[in-house]
Amino acid sequence: MIDTIKEHIAEVEKFTSTSIEEIEAFRIKYLGKKGLLNSFFAEFKNVPNEQKKDFGKVVNQLKDAATDKVNALKETLESQTETVGKYGDLTRPGEPVEIGSRHPINIVKNQIIDIFSRIGFNVSEGPEIEDDWHNFTALNLPEYHPARDMQDTFFIQTDPDILLRTHTSSVQVRYMESNKPPIRTISPGRVYRNEAISARSHCFFHQVEGLYVDKNVSFADLKQTLQYFTSEMFGKSKIRLRPSYFPFTEPSAEVDVYWGLETETDYRMTKGTGWLEIMGCGMVDPNVLKNCGIDPDVYSGFAFGMGIDRIALLLHQISDIRLLSENDVRFLEQFKSAL
Template identity: 60%
Template sequence: MQNIFFHYILYMQEKIFREIEEIRKSIQKINTKDIKEIEEFHVKYLGKKGKFSKLFKSFRKLLPYQKKQLGESINQLKKQAKEISSKLKEEKVTTFQEGILEDFTKPGISCIIGRRHPISTMKHTIINLFEAIGFITVEGPEIEDDWHNFTALNFPDHHPSRDMQDTFFIEKNPDLLLRTHTSSVQIRYMENHRPPIRILSPGRVYRNEAITARSHCMFHQIEGLYVNKGVSFTNLKQTIHYFINELFGSVRYRFRPSYFPFTEPSAEVDVYCGLESEIDRSITKGTGWLEVMGCGMVDPHVLQNVDIDPENFSGFAFGIGIERIALLLYKIEDIRFYFDNDIRFLKQF
């Protein structure tokens, strides 16, 4: 039995030695600039299932003194194969670069350039317009508590005004919810800053609404807030006038009296789209007018909730629906297109 084992070990030693010599001769012959052949060489010899991996598996069956004799040869040979593979790849890259430098008329490598989503484009456009007149951008959490989303904004407990915004609640005690507006960011900012305050709060908001061509359960808002001494409704109208004219150009727009718990007086702003196309009739419900924002003077109770004295300070706020603005400017007939990720739709922008 010992004789058979001894002969087997000798046989394995001779086999490994022959394989080492074959690999040595093969790698010395390799000389190519074809990237495919270079990769095939790397996989054949240095890959997980390559010749060196198989060699080391056989190597484990040898006796210690045999491993010592052959181990150094295998390691040196593997190192040599790695150096050859690296050298071939470097020569290939250098040759490719030299070819480009020699001939500038050769076509470049084409690549697909991504585009901004229309919502992102519109958001940055609006932010840039308001930052140009002194507003700064701040952000806050999308998961909010009841105080910042409702109570501090003059939504009393069990008040019907809370029904204006169907809410996604996460858990009770304390109440946690997906924010229904970015006004919560304004409350957080006013809690830690004193007037003058001039901020924008962009972001996603969530309301438990049916998804239709004109509404969605998730959408994007940009809300603005200005608080200082002597701020009036005239200042608000001037700001809105600037925004409408910069974004839409010379168009008809109107203020309509409205109600929001956190502003008094309150108004909604509509822009006239006309009825020239089927899309115009669809997005305006046949009226020609599309609501683009709500606004108003900050209710004194809201200022009191954040320890700002309403006797000395006043302010205005506005909220812009980004999807609505994009519908109007890009003549998009269905708000659901924004969320379908259809490349045929997105590549238009």
């Protein structure tokens, strides 16, 4: 009988399982009310007196071995269950990840930068708080020019020479002062105008201005550059240039792209003409080049500027410019899939 019990001890020590059902069956076999241990204890009275000590010892060994084995296997299973509970079922599909949103202004700005970078334009930046020289004087805007009026510009009261820039042309001045031709750069950034806020205008907005200065730069170069841009940005290749006036360019022009009249929205945006104004441009005035330390007898150049906000309104059919600065999550979430 003692040898039989020792065989059971060896069997218990070898037993292993990761199934809760198998472990429970093992427990019942040895430790249950009708298990082997109870039957061995019941046989104790039939064991000769001289063997009772050894018999009791091996029965207790079997009991301890079976109890320890069951407890150890259950602890292993419980630890595995806790891991599954912590990390979930690794075979299940993952939880959907919320896609972040880009602001429509950044979407359009990045598109513009990408288009011009393909033809060699780099990106230059400058301060939003500017001085009179870089924002006005160097750009051929004399002291009496209406753009200097308090109704158009935010001046710093403590210093009348300091203001919030009204265009990113000031960045171009700084770039020309510190770089020699050939110059090919675009200057995206936020600008400020002292205007009434409405659905179509705001006291701050965003611009991208471009500058190309080199030897023998002509108006034809300007037109071809703008032709390329409108084709890439809008998918429209038909443009026209209308004579205009800007103090820092001569000659100057407004650029229109033929948007078409295919929908009611097209009629509304173009006022029934099919043409949509998108930017201003012109050949850099020789005085501006001279003010920036560039010899106008050797170099010439062209410049252009467009409103990012206006293009964003156009491309994404946004009806109110104020939506671009209100940070309404319901509005911004519409651009989750935009790059």
